Amino acid sequence: MLADIEEFYRLDRLPHIWCPGCGNGIVLACLVKAIKELKYDQDKTVVVSGIGCSSRASAYLDFNTLHTTHGRALAFATGIKLAKPELNIFVITGDGDSSAIGGNHLIHAARRNIDLNVVIFNNNIYGMTGGQYSPLTPKVQKATTAPYGTIERPFDLAKLVEAAGATYVARSTAYHTRLTTELIINGAKNKGFSVTEVISQCPVSYGRRNRFNTPAAMLEWQREMAVPVIKARSMAPEELEGKIITGELYRGHAPEYVSEYTKLTQRLKEEAEGV
Amino acid sequence: MSGPTKPRLMQGNEACAEGALAAGVRFFAGYPITPSTEIAEILAERLPLLGGKFIQMEDEIASMAAVIGASLAGVKAITATSGPGFSLKQENIGFAAMAEVPCVVVNVQRTGPSTGVPTAAGQGDVLQARWGTHGDHPVIALCPSCVRETFELTVTAVNLSEKYRVPVILLMDEVIAHMREKVELPSPGEIKVIDRKKPRTPPEKFVPYQPDADGVPPMANFGEGYRYHVTGLIHDKMGFPTNKGPEIAGLVTRLTGKIEQNAADIIRWEGLYLEDAEVVVVAYGCVARSAREAVKKLRREGLNVGLFRPVTLWPFPAAEIAKRASRARGLVVAELNLGQLKLEVERASQGKTGVHFVGRIDGELLTPREIIAQVKGVL
Amino acid sequence: MPKDPANIGKPEVAIKDSWCKGCGICVALCPKKVLVMNAQGKAVVACPEKCVGCKMCAEHCPDYAITVEVE
Ligand SMILES: Cc1ncc(C[n+]2csc(CCOP(=O)(O)OP(=O)(O)O)c2C)c(N)n1
Ligand code: SF4
Ligand code: SF4
Ligand code: SF4
Numbered sequence: 001m002l003a004d005i006e007e008f009y010r011l012d013r014l015p016h017i018w019c020p021g022c023g024n025g026i027v028l029a030c031l032v033k034a035i036k037e038l039k040y041d042q043d044k045t046v047v048v049s050g051i052g053c054s055s056r057a058s059a060y061l062d063f064n065t066l067h068t069t070h071g072r073a074l075a076f077a078t079g080i081k082l083a084k085p086e087l088n089i090f091v092i093t094g095d096g097d098s099s100a101i102g103g104n105h106l107i108h109a110a111r112r113n114i115d116l117n118v119v120i121f122n123n124n125i126y127g128m129t130g131g132q133y134s135p136l137t138p139k140v141q142k143a144t145t146a147p148y149g150t151i152e153r154p155f156d157l158a159k160l161v162e163a164a165g166a167t168y169v170a171r172s173t174a175y176h177t178r179l180t181t182e183l184i185i186n187g188a189k190n191k192g193f194s195v196t197e198v199i200s201q202c203p204v205s206y207g208r209r210n211r212f213n214t215p216a217a218m219l220e221w222q223r224e225m226a227v228p229v230i231k232a233r234s235m236a237p238e239e240l241e242g243k244i245i246t247g248e249l250y251r252g253h254a255p256e257y258v259s260e261y262t263k264l265t266q267r268l269k270e271e272a273e274g275v
Numbered sequence: 276m277s278g279p280t281k282p283r284l285m286q287g288n289e290a291c292a293e294g295a296l297a298a299g300v301r302f303f304a305g306y307p308i309t310p311s312t313e314i315a316e317i318l319a320e321r322l323p324l325l326g327g328k329f330i331q332m333e334d335e336i337a338s339m340a341a342v343i344g345a346s347l348a349g350v351k352a353i354t355a356t357s358g359p360g361f362s363l364k365q366e367n368i369g370f371a372a373m374a375e376v377p378c379v380v381v382n383v384q385r386t387g388p389s390t391g392v393p394t395a396a397g398q399g400d401v402l403q404a405r406w407g408t409h410g411d412h413p414v415i416a417l418c419p420s421c422v423r424e425t426f427e428l429t430v431t432a433v434n435l436s437e438k439y440r441v442p443v444i445l446l447m448d449e450v451i452a453h454m455r456e457k458v459e460l461p462s463p464g465e466i467k468v469i470d471r472k473k474p475r476t477p478p479e480k481f482v483p484y485q486p487d488a489d490g491v492p493p494m495a496n497f498g499e500g501y502r503y504h505v506t507g508l509i510h511d512k513m514g515f516p517t518n519k520g521p522e523i524a525g526l527v528t529r530l531t532g533k534i535e536q537n538a539a540d541i542i543r544w545e546g547l548y549l550e551d552a553e554v555v556v557v558a559y560g561c562v563a564r565s566a567r568e569a570v571k572k573l574r575r576e577g578l579n580v581g582l583f584r585p586v587t588l589w590p591f592p593a594a595e596i597a598k599r600a601s602r603a604r605g606l607v608v609a610e611l612n613l614g615q616l617k618l619e620v621e622r623a624s625q626g627k628t629g630v631h632f633v634g635r636i637d638g639e640l641l642t643p644r645e646i647i648a649q650v651k652g653v654l
Numbered sequence: 655m656p657k658d659p660a661n662i663g664k665p666e667v668a669i670k671d672s673w674c675k676g677c678g679i680c681v682a683l684c685p686k687k688v689l690v691m692n693a694q695g696k697a698v699v700a701c702p703e704k705c706v707g708c709k710m711c712a713e714h715c716p717d718y719a720i721t722v723e724v725e
Contacts, residue, residue, distance in 0.1 A: 002718035010504075013515065014673070015717055021677030025716030043500045048344075059504050059515055064497040066347065067506035068340065069370050075337035079344025079352070080497060082328045083302055087348065087498050108333040177713040203677075216682030219714060265323045272324070 005032045008042070013060050018053060021207075021215025023174035023200030027121050028057045030177050030198070031090065034184035035063075038088075045088045048077040050102060052094035053128045053202070054121035071102030074109045077116050085258045088188070089115075095122040095136040099155055103135070110164035112257035113192040119184060120157065120195065123202035131205030138242070142209045157197050162250045167192035169250040173199040173222035176246060186248065192256045199244050282459045287425045287451040288313035288355075290458065291381055292321065294429025295353045297466050300379070301327035302352035304341035306334050306360060309393040310449040311383040314355035335360035339367035343376045347505060349496030351433055355381035358391060358400060361407065368442050369408030370507040372530065375440035375484075375492065377471055379432045382444060383452045384560075386611070386638040395638030396449035398560055398611040402618075404444045405589045411527050413534040415541060416444040416589040420563040422456035428586070434469035435541060439533055440491055446588060448611070450561035450640065474501060483514045484526075490533030534590055543586035544595055548574060552581030554653050555599045556646060557620055558609040559585050566609050568643035573650060580650055588616065593623035600624030605653040607631045609646050629653070665707025665724040669697050673719035680711035680720060 002009070009032070018024045035045060045063045049055035051070035058065040064087075068076045073091050081089050098106050098120050109116060125143060126132040133143035133150045136157065140149040158169045168190035170183040180198055187194030201207060201218035212218045222244065229247035232240055285293075292314050295303075303318040305311075315331070322329040328345070332338040338354045345352040356364060361382045371378050382404065386397035400407075404416040415435050419425040429445060436443040472493040474481050483503040486492045495501030504514040509526055511517045534541065547570055549555065558566035563584045573580040583599060583606075585592050600606060605628055608617040614632050621630045633649040635641050667688060669680075676695040689711060690700040697719070699705075707724035 003721055015675070018716060020675035020716075021679055022716050025718065026714055029713070029718065042502060044498055046497055059506065062502055064502050065504045066344075066497075067504065067508065069366055069507055072336060072340045072367065075332065075340035076344040076347075078330070078332070078337070079302070079304060079341030079346075080348045081344075082330055082341070083345035083348040083350040083352070084498055104333050105337055108337070175714070214682065215677045215716075216679045219679060219683065261323075261328065265326060268323055 005029065005036055008032045008035060008062055009060055010062050016060055017056060019204045021201070021203040022053070023123060023202070024054050024057060024121060026174045026177060027119070027180065027198045027200050028060070030180035031092070031119050031184055032061065033181045034188065035090070037181070037185050038188050040088045044086060045090070046077075046080055047090045047092060048073045048080070049092040050094065050097035051128070052097045052126070054094040054123070054200075055092055055097060057092050071097050071100070072105060073097065074102060074105040074116065074118070078109060078114055081114055081116060082258055082261065085262070089117065091116055091118045093118065093120055094127070095120060095124060096126045096134040099135045099157055106161065107164040110161045110166040110193050110195070113165050113167055113254045114257040115191055116193055117184070117188045118193070118195045120197045121200050122157070122197050123200045123206060125202050125206040127202040127205045131209060143206075158195070158249050161195045162252075165193065165254060166195050166250070167252040167254050168194035170196045170248045171199070171244065171246050172196065173226055173244060173246065174201060175219045175222040176226060179246060183248065190251070191259070192254060280460045280462060282457045284455050285422055285458050286313060286453060286455050287419070287422050287447060288383070288453070289317055290422045290426040291355070291429045291445065291447065292317035293460060294426040295379070295433065296321060296325065297426070297460075297463065298351065298430040298433035299468050299470070300351045300353045300433055301325065302342065302345035302350045303328070303354065304330045304332050304338040304345070304352070305354045305356065306332055306338050308357045308360045310385060310452050311355040311357050311381060313452070314381060335363035336367060339364040339380070342378045343367060343371050346376050346378050347497050349499070351377070351437070353379040353381065353433070355383065357383050357385050357393070359389070361400060361403065365408040369410065369412055371442040372408065372412040372414060373507050374505045375494070375530070377436035377440050378442050379429070379436055380442055380444050381447060383447045383449060385449055386636065392638045394449065396561055396611060396640065397636070397638070398448055398562065399615065399636075400446065401588055401610070401612065401615040404446050411531055413441050413531050414444060414589055415439070415441055415534065415587065416446050417543070417586060418446045418559045418588050419451055420560050420584065421451070422454060423458040425451060426458065426460060430466055430468070434467065437471045438469050438491070439537060439541070440471065440494060441534065446560070448560045478502070482512050484510065484512045486529060486533070490529055490536050538590050541587060542590055542592045544592045545584040545586060547582040549581040549583065549599065551579050552599070553579040553604045554607060554650050555581045555583050555603045556607045556609060556650060557583045557585070557596070557616070559588060559616065562609050562611060562641050565641050565643045566646055569646035569650065572643060573647060578654060585616075591619050591623065593619070596620055596623035597625060597627070600627040603628050605629040605631055607633060607646070607649050607653060609633045609641055609649070611635055611641065663725055664703070665705045665722055667699050667702060667705050667711065667720065667722045669699060670719045671696055673717050675717050677716065679714050679716065683710045683714050685710060
């Protein structure tokens with residue numbers, strides 16, 4: 001597998017730090033395959049990540065890589081993109097990183113529709129800190145900080161970013177590798193804020209506590225729960241309860257932030273020259 | 276353009292914005308907060324005209340992050356805030372110190388903790404400027420006391436951040452920020468602009484965190500062919516995380532050491548009547564203005580009093596203070612807080628003389644008269 | 655190693671032992687039961703001849719330990 005995409009990895013950094021059966025390696029390979037398909041110049045590609053197990057991914061990749069502070073990857077990425085618009089930027093972030101501590105940056109990046117491609121590694125838990133519940137932990141599931149099962153309602157992240165202004169919103173799972181790659185490619189082609197949420201597995205901090213005996217069982221669960229969006233449209237809400245709706249969920253058209261900025265500077269220049 | 280520009284009536288915040296532009300800053304990210312907002316407003320107008328970028332972020336945390344991102348992409352970047360925003364920026368200031376990303380943070384100080392008094396001057400962030408972010412880390416903080424100096428020190432702040440790859444804090448106060456003075460700005464040709472050192476090796480030989488003799492590694496910008504890793508984790512010379520004791524200690528020591536090692540180049544201070552001073556007033560920022568008046572008045576009365584004005588609060592000109600301490604009958608630290616820089620002056624004077632204090636924390640300015648009274652008490 | 659003539663044109667699956675963390679995903683997901691866990695807790699190729707080259711194993715190996723070559 002790696003042979004096809006190894007030119008994009010820092011091979012001397014492997015094997016990676018993730019636990020046996022962790023979904024991060026699988027999802028990361030999908031992202032790398034997407035970048036390969038997109039034929040982006042490695043020198044002109046930046047991978048920005050936050051803090052968490054998933055965010056460790058950036059160090060393994062042979063691009064300009066930036067491992068930031070918890071929740072802030074999108075704000076760093078915004079600075080890079082605005083400063084140097086010709087760079088292609090991918091943002092890797094966990095569910096806690098993107099939706100809890102980084103939730104404000106997520107909605108504002110979406111509102112600006114800035115041309116960033118975000119891949120959210122959603123393992124439904126705070127993996128790195130040992131299994132505390134996140135804003136995406138499904139109700140009643142257990143976490144170290146929810147020993148009796150969480151009583152909080154999770155976000156629907158796709159709906160959240162769509163409402164906030166993202167122009168490409170998709171969802172896949174670690175099981176559906178080819179779909180994941182395809183969705184990330186389509187997201188990158190969208191000139192605007194693109195979010196692909198990938199349901200992944202954390203067998204160590206989430207699976208064990210929630211009756212998943214093996215990592216494979218978690219992947220099987222992803223396969224069983226996934227409902228392609230086309231099919232989901234003809235299903236009743238009760239039938240969709242607990243399901244993972246996959247595919248391209250939303251595509252919108254809106255002005256992209258950096259392009260708008262460029263237009264503004266162009267206009268000012270013309271005015272100054274008296275055109 | 277050549278020759279000095281025509282004298283202009285200008286506010287401190289305006290001088291700061293002009294200084295940033297003169298130093299080559301082409302990126303600003305910020306969040307509005309009194310009494311710093313004019314800096315953002317001016318740059319919002321000016322930057323797009325110069326091909327630069329301005330963005331109002333969703334908060335100060337994001338502003339600091341965006342500034343670091345822009346700098347990594349090779350564009351000189353600045354942000355401006357006041358106390359509450361300065362607190363929010365701290366984690367990412369630490370990131371800039373750790374990853375050695377040049378950037379400038381302007382903090383126009385207000386009075387008091389928390390929301391405090393937004394429209395009143397204070398100097399309560401002196402120690403936060405040094406130790407605001409966690410862990411041992413390097414930082415430079417500069418403190419102007421007039422409008423023209425605000426311009427110059429903003430240029431200096433940008434230059435030092437580029438030269439030493441550290442976050443530099445421009446510690447202003449509400450008085451300097453909003454005061455208007457007639458200033459003649461130097462022409463662009465007269466302004467020394469320093470850019471970060473670029474790698475001298477080809478990408479395949481590039482060791483991103485290998486320092487030169489000055490303790491500072493050359494810096495590659497994103498997108499220029501040097502693909503490397505930047506992290507806030509303790510890292511090895513290649514930029515990758517490490518848990519090895521010697522590498523951890525080695526990095527932290529180098530980061531702080533590069534400022535100590537180059538202190539002579541960084542440290543700035545100003546003295547008035549120091550040669551024969553029996554009492555030395557130590558003051559900075561807006562208080563230095565009252566102190567100067569006080570000292571001049573006391574001299575007219577025939578009293579041997581001098582003024583020491585640290586321009587870099589961090590690194591602190593400790594050796595210079597030690598020199599005065601061994602000669603003077605006493606030092607009087609005047610500041611708009613409960614004695615923050617006084618602690619540092621005490622440390623620097625090593626018990627060789629008495630360190631006295633006069634301060635205010637009611638949002639009002641220290642007057643020359645208050646300083647004079649304290650000095651006379653010492654004499 | 656030269657290929658057994660009987661295997662020419664057949665997909666070839668290989669596992670890099672040093673990278674395998676023994677998660678068992680490949681074994682569980684292989685539709686043809688080509689792979690098994692050995693006593694050391696690592697995945698090994700037990701029945702190479704049954705491999706159909708679907709790459710389910712390789713694509714889901716979180717540790718990039720598996721290569722499947724399909725001619
Ligand atoms: C400001 C701050 N708060 C808390 C932490 C501790 N912390 C590190 S990772 C993490 C959670 C990560 O969870 P998630 O984003 O879901 O990523 P995962 O580890 O599951 O991939 C937390 C709370 C931190 N590093 N920084
Ligand atoms: S704790 Fe969970 S998310 Fe983190 S590496 Fe282990 S399995 Fe993966
Ligand atoms: S390629 Fe398919 S059939 Fe062959 S070992 Fe892998 S999963 Fe099994
Ligand atoms: S999926 Fe990879 S790591 Fe897991 S058992 Fe198979 S070869 Fe080993």
